[in-house]
Amino acid sequence: MSWPDQSSLSQALFTRAQKVLPGGISRLQTLVQPFPIYAIEGQGATIIDADGVPRTDFMNNFASLIHGHAHPDILSSVTEAMHKGTCFSMPTELEIQLAELIVDRVKRVDKIRFCNSGTEAVMLAIKAARARTNRPCIAKIEGAYHGMYDYAEVSLDSSPDNWGDAPNPLAYTRGTPASVLEDTIVIPLNDSNTSERLLRDCGDRLAGVLIDPVPLSCGLIPMADHFIDMLHRVSRELGALIIADEVIAFRLDYHGAQSRFGIDPDLTTFAKIIGGGFPVGAIGGTEDAMSVFSHNQGKPPNSSSGTFTANPLSMAAGLKTLEMLDTKAYDYLENLGSYARDVVENAFSESGFNGQVTGVGSMFHLHLHDREVTDYRTFFRTEAEEKSTTELHLRLLDAGYILSPKLGGFLSTVNTRDQLDGFGDALATALAIEMPTR
Ligand SMILES: Cc1ncc(COP(=O)(O)O)c(C=O)c1O
Structure with missing residues (x-):
């Protein structure tokens, strides 16, 4: 594992970054604890980090890369x-x-x-x-x-x-x-x-x-x-x-x-x-x-x-x-998004974890509770839910999958059902391990 390994290149880069960037970053969303993962290359649906580790990207630079990396x-x-x-x-x-x-x-x-x-x-x-x-x-x-x-x-x-x-x-x-x-x-x-x-x-x-x-x-x-x-x-x-x-x-x-x-x-x-x-x-x-x-x-x-x-x-x-991004591409994204939500639902039931997935079209969002989400107040996470969210995000990164830190996914036309199947297995495994409660 190269992350969060203290001898990794990402850790070394973060040490350097902290000397010249406030908090070591230029953009809050890139921060994951204990240190950010530095990218060196993105191709299609994969980002390779500074230590050579590939991960499948379902975040697509916070919903901005609709055709993946370096198309x-x-x-x-x-x-x-x-x-x-x-x-x-x-x-x-x-x-x-x-x-x-x-x-x-x-x-x-x-x-x-x-x-x-x-x-x-x-x-x-x-x-x-x-x-x-x-x-x-x-x-x-x-x-x-x-x-x-x-x-x-x-x-x-x-x-x-x-x-x-x-x-x-x-x-x-x-x-x-x-x-x-x-x-x-x-x-x-x-x-x-x-x-x-x-x-x-x-x-x-x-x-x-x-x-x-x-x-x-x-x-x-x-x-x-x-x-x-x-x-x-x-x-x-x-x-x-x-x-x-x-x-x-x-x-x-x-x-x-x-x-x-x-x-x-x-x-x-x-x-x-x-x-x-x-x-x-x-x-x-x-x-x-x-x-x-x-x-x-x-x-x-x-x-x-x-x-x-x-x-x-x-x-x-x-x-x-x-x-x-023609109508065919939109249809593809629509179907893939619905497949992603099914995959996540299956992972919740397979692991016995009381969670849910929301979303529409090419977007999906995981919630680690079963309270109905209708607005900001019901979306707002308790401290324990926040901890479980961070933990699951890290487990998924470790398993090779990138979601947003709050567990959102924004698919691109180079994401596939095969990638989502692998993600579903990793998610079920990650959810089956006990989450921090406090
Ligand atoms: C709905 C919405 N509006 C505005 C913005 C700001 O866009 P930018 O990050 O390009 O400044 C974002 C960024 O995520 C967004 O999600």
Whole structure:
């Protein structure tokens, strides 16, 4: 075993990293205890670590690699673009091509503005909603992750001791200005009555409602029809915009998760798969909502810019990725996701462990308890469940399988049923060993 072996190269790299990076890392998600596993190569569905250990990847860089690692067709598109220059202070045709492809697929997207990450896309969408309505407030779902913009971070990690009855808006980052909390409404997923009341209380101060159709931190539970109906009705009545965050959820449907779940957003945010493994973000929306980005009437109500925005490498990789992500590929992912959930359910029953699996399309999530998961509060893990989650994650890494640290999986078109069968056996074995209870 090379991990967590104290004489491994990963441990040596982490020792070096701690001298120059706070906590030894650049990205919280890469941290596993006692030290992160360093990657040296990814090919298809396999990542090889610094000590030469191969593992099957079901996490795909947190849902961003829809065709796995180093796909040859994506590499050749990027290589061709790269030989012509990596970034310019001029637009390129590639950004038009990628925008055309997305506009063509997603009904509620007439125009697109690119940026460099999902965080930026959400920030710009919030600012666009404010600019369009000339109002300050944003509503968001309790616990939902939308990146690192102050307002999007509110109540990201609230807990039973501070979340209140109807959700209290809580700061995630120390030192967050009180005004951020005053201008953010937090609503509970799928609780239409409470959410409607909170939205109406905000009234004509409400600029937009930020939603993820299947929030990861609510256990990948899709938004209920009654909740979507309420959001449409109340936001239209109040004159607020709906912002659908499809940074992850775009992987659920050729026409976007909004088509799958019957959501009519004014603005949509994208990132992850639309960059084909390169940094990217985008805000799309109706002609009317996106008009705030336009300079046609002078200074735009909501300016946006960025040195590497729409750079040709991200555009080339994203274009090739989405061209390859045709309806056949979506069908494959849909079937594979359902197979993955069956495999996990079988492993739970084979091992006698009281757990469950949730998810939709190409995504699945394990829960090490049998309480029904309906929102952030039921997804929220007790201390003992947290310990078992960490332990199972480590056992699976040791057995050669990569899930997210909270036990989520996001499949790619190079993941297969054979890989999932092996994973199911490893999972049953890992679950059969006693878990820490305290
Ligand atoms: C739903 C959602 N929105 C926004 C983001 C932020 O995207 P990025 O990491 O590209 O900044 C993420 C990242 O995981 C996400 O899952």
